[in-house]
Amino acid sequence: MSLLPSNLVPHHFQTLHHPPNPNRGLLYPIPRLPYPRSQTSRILCAKRTGKQRYPSEKKKLKQKQKKTLTLTPVDNKFEGVWRLSKLGVPVHSDPGKDFLGLSPGLLQEIAKVLEFPVASMLPQDAFSIVRKSFDARKMLKEPKFVYTVDMDVSKLLSLEPRTWDFISRLEPKLGLIEHMPNERASGDLISIIHDSKKNPKDIVTRENGRNIYSGSEQSYKCPTIKKTKIAVVGSGPSGLFASLVLAELGADVTLIERGQAVEQRGRDIGALVVRRILQLESNFCFGEGGAGTWSDGKLVTRIGRNSGSVQAVMKTLVHFGAPKNILIDGKPHLGTDRLIPLLRNFRQHLQGLGVTIKFGTRVDDLLVEDGHVVGVRVSDSRDKLQFNSQKLGYDGVVLAVGHSARDIYQMLLSHNMVLIPKDFAVGLRIEHPQELINRIQYSALATEVYKGRGKVPVADYKVVNYVNREDEGPSSNSGATGRNCYSFCMCPGGQVVLTSTNPSELCVNGMSFSRRASKWANAALVATVSTKDFETLGCRGPLAGVEFQMEFERKAAIMGGGNFVVPVQTVTDFMENRLSVTSVPPSSYRLGVKAANLHELFPIHITEALQHSISTFDKELPGFMTSEALLHGVETRTSSPIQIPRNTDTYESTSLKGLYPVGEGAGYAGGIVSAAVDGMFAVVGVSTSASYIVNLLEVSELFQFEPNSWT
Numbered sequence: 001m002s003l004l005p006s007n008l009v010p011h012h013f014q015t016l017h018h019p020p021n022p023n024r025g026l027l028y029p030i031p032r033l034p035y036p037r038s039q040t041s042r043i044l045c046a047k048r049t050g051k052q053r054y055p056s057e058k059k060k061l062k063q064k065q066k067k068t069l070t071l072t073p074v075d076n077k078f079e080g081v082w083r084l085s086k087l088g089v090p091v092h093s094d095p096g097k098d099f100l101g102l103s104p105g106l107l108q109e110i111a112k113v114l115e116f117p118v119a120s121m122l123p124q125d126a127f128s129i130v131r132k133s134f135d136a137r138k139m140l141k142e143p144k145f146v147y148t149v150d151m152d153v154s155k156l157l158s159l160e161p162r163t164w165d166f167i168s169r170l171e172p173k174l175g176l177i178e179h180m181p182n183e184r185a186s187g188d189l190i191s192i193i194h195d196s197k198k199n200p201k202d203i204v205t206r207e208n209g210r211n212i213y214s215g216s217e218q219s220y221k222c223p224t225i226k227k228t229k230i231a232v233v234g235s236g237p238s239g240l241f242a243s244l245v246l247a248e249l250g251a252d253v254t255l256i257e258r259g260q261a262v263e264q265r266g267r268d269i270g271a272l273v274v275r276r277i278l279q280l281e282s283n284f285c286f287g288e289g290g291a292g293t294w295s296d297g298k299l300v301t302r303i304g305r306n307s308g309s310v311q312a313v314m315k316t317l318v319h320f321g322a323p324k325n326i327l328i329d330g331k332p333h334l335g336t337d338r339l340i341p342l343l344r345n346f347r348q349h350l351q352g353l354g355v356t357i358k359f360g361t362r363v364d365d366l367l368v369e370d371g372h373v374v375g376v377r378v379s380d381s382r383d384k385l386q387f388n389s390q391k392l393g394y395d396g397v398v399l400a401v402g403h404s405a406r407d408i409y410q411m412l413l414s415h416n417m418v419l420i421p422k423d424f425a426v427g428l429r430i431e432h433p434q435e436l437i438n439r440i441q442y443s444a445l446a447t448e449v450y451k452g453r454g455k456v457p458v459a460d461y462k463v464v465n466y467v468n469r470e471d472e473g474p475s476s477n478s479g480a481t482g483r484n485c486y487s488f489c490m491c492p493g494g495q496v497v498l499t500s501t502n503p504s505e506l507c508v509n510g511m512s513f514s515r516r517a518s519k520w521a522n523a524a525l526v527a528t529v530s531t532k533d534f535e536t537l538g539c540r541g542p543l544a545g546v547e548f549q550m551e552f553e554r555k556a557a558i559m560g561g562g563n564f565v566v567p568v569q570t571v572t573d574f575m576e577n578r579l580s581v582t583s584v585p586p587s588s589y590r591l592g593v594k595a596a597n598l599h600e601l602f603p604i605h606i607t608e609a610l611q612h613s614i615s616t617f618d619k620e621l622p623g624f625m626t627s628e629a630l631l632h633g634v635e636t637r638t639s640s641p642i643q644i645p646r647n648t649d650t651y652e653s654t655s656l657k658g659l660y661p662v663g664e665g666a667g668y669a670g671g672i673v674s675a676a677v678d679g680m681f682a683v684v685g686v687s688t689s690a691s692y693i694v695n696l697l698e699v700s701e702l703f704q705f706e707p708n709s710w711t
Helices: 011-015 055-071 104-114 153-159 161-168 189-197 237-248 262-275 308-319 336-352 406-414 434-448 531-536 544-560 571-576 604-620 672-685 696-702
Strands: 081-090 127-135 144-152 177-180 204-207 210-213 229-233 252-256 356-358 361-369 372-380 390-393 396-399 424-433 464-468 482-491 494-498 508-512 520-529 566-570 593-595 630-635 659-661
Touching: 081 104, 104 144, 104 161, 144 153, 153 161, 189 237, 189 308, 229 237, 229 372, 237 252, 237 308, 237 336, 237 396, 237 672, 262 336, 308 672, 336 356, 361 406, 372 396, 424 434, 424 482, 424 508, 424 544, 424 604, 434 520, 464 604, 482 508, 482 604, 494 520, 508 520, 508 630, 520 604, 520 630, 531 544, 544 566, 544 593, 544 630, 566 571, 571 604, 571 630
Parallel strands: 229 252, 229 396, 252 356, 396 659, 566 593
Antiparallel strands: 081 144, 081 177, 127 144, 204 210, 361 372, 372 390, 424 520, 424 630, 464 482, 482 520, 494 508, 566 630
16 A cells, blocks of 8 residues: 555645545644643534524524525526425324325425425426434424425426426525536445446546546546555444445455454343353444444434435445435434344455455554554454464555554554544433433324334434533633533433443443334433543543543442442432432343442532533423433543544555554544445555556545535
8 A cells, every 4th residue: 555645636636525524633744752742632512503503603604605595596497406405294294204205295395385286296206305304393383294305307397297387486595495407316335336347438547647537537437456455453334334445446355353243242242231241352342333333323424414425325334234214314323233234244245345354353563664554463352462463464454443442542652653632522321211201302292102113203302501611610620611511322212231341440321223112211411521621630641531531430330339330320319419319210221220429420520510511401301300310320432532643635644654544443433424434435545556546536536525515
């Protein structure tokens, strides 16, 4: 593998055609220091929307919207596609959440937009549903299913010519009606790559730094990779998608995973839940599919739901067995029960491409020569002493580990790599009866849930609060001006699970199955923390955030009394800083809970921030603060505590050549979809030969990347 020279990438693609990197400004030229100065990368969370925006933000948004309108005149209203958004259908007029067709109620709303007199005369074949979500906000007169629909003009006119006059009067309206001259369509990654191979005359090659086009200047051919040997470390979303793209393009890929395949991993998790046997390398965090496998399987993302790259990832998941409704659902999720067979299909496809998959294999070290990674040293993950380690040579290594691979961070430091401490969030996981959340969110409509089998989705929530330093109380000495507190990884109809990777540490997360039929709802309530918080506990250096996490995980284990018992406290007791009961409400956590005063867990400024936020959340969701709600300690692994600096164009590490850090563990993603996209674009750093180079320009065109869609 070799670094793609920047002069081979057109300047406008260097700045525009690039996957999201919210922390790009921190990727400054790195000196060879033992660790960087005390500075953290800012995480983007709790994004303000609607009425919560600052006045300056609203003003900028309005200016941007006006500019967008003036830049998109409609040349020909009778070509392309019209996108109709925010079509609200009352619950009583809609078949329900599982129906993805065009109901009479939806056709009625479309007819209103077109001002067409008879909705039943509109041909259903001319319309396709892009998005369907459920809106039960109290500000509405009644809950509605909200649709986004694409209208194919040529098909509509051919099936119903009398709509011509009504289309001629259509005008774009911001956020409601949009004209797209060309239909936005993308396939899954496999079909995109295969289709590009069918037309060799359109190949784009590079020789001696010059672009050579053998077909139309507007067409791009998928590059062909020579048999370059590449190791992908980690089989989470970023590792799987990096392996898929590289293998489809012809690379010789070895996928190395410290944990087990999902079948054995499921048995190991069962042994943990039933017999309290923790397999250090095969658990809720480690194994095929990554930590997201035994979670809710959320597919929501803030990196542009309609971008070509995100759509390619979603359609690839459908190709491997995910239900097609994830392409339409406003809040798509899979659930553990659907992820397991999907991952099995994914694995079999990779093996069919010739990918070598090594489960139960831990990477103990990188093989480095003259500042260039030339391979890895691995051992059986069950061999703690690394007696039978072996060296494997590769042309390059894609590092796609998760945020719990703390030993990998230590190993990277041994090679004098620069790791930047990054902001993240810590807190507690709160659990309510799901019926209570249904009543809070839906009122009388709560009876329509039926444990995930009803007409409306199981109720969830998302709450955010900014806490000023004054709100943290006079005892705060964190030095922070304020912090965001917010709900994270909300799992309706789910359960609380153990995510510890060490018997002496205790941390929890939430998970749900696809139907979300559990009688509990849980979510993390967390507060952002930064270097200043780390320093108050004496945690310094590049792994200060890791030490910060471990401090509270150890304390939680002690408070629970060991044996993976979780310390808990009712919300009302937590708000009053008391422990008034020895018995607590039932919990979905299966390894046992113990009543404890969770004020003893965190520093006072974090505890007070959580208290203040819970009080605020109760105003937004009356009934949220109740004795029926139970807080579980502790939630610490919301995102990676470090970031591994990399070249913004090639994804190559700025410290070691031939190493490509991607995904959540490297500090560049937060969730299944964003991690998959980040891994997919790792291919931009792979050189193929003198004639064929996978570069940023070609890969961006290949996946129809839309730079303006990233948020």
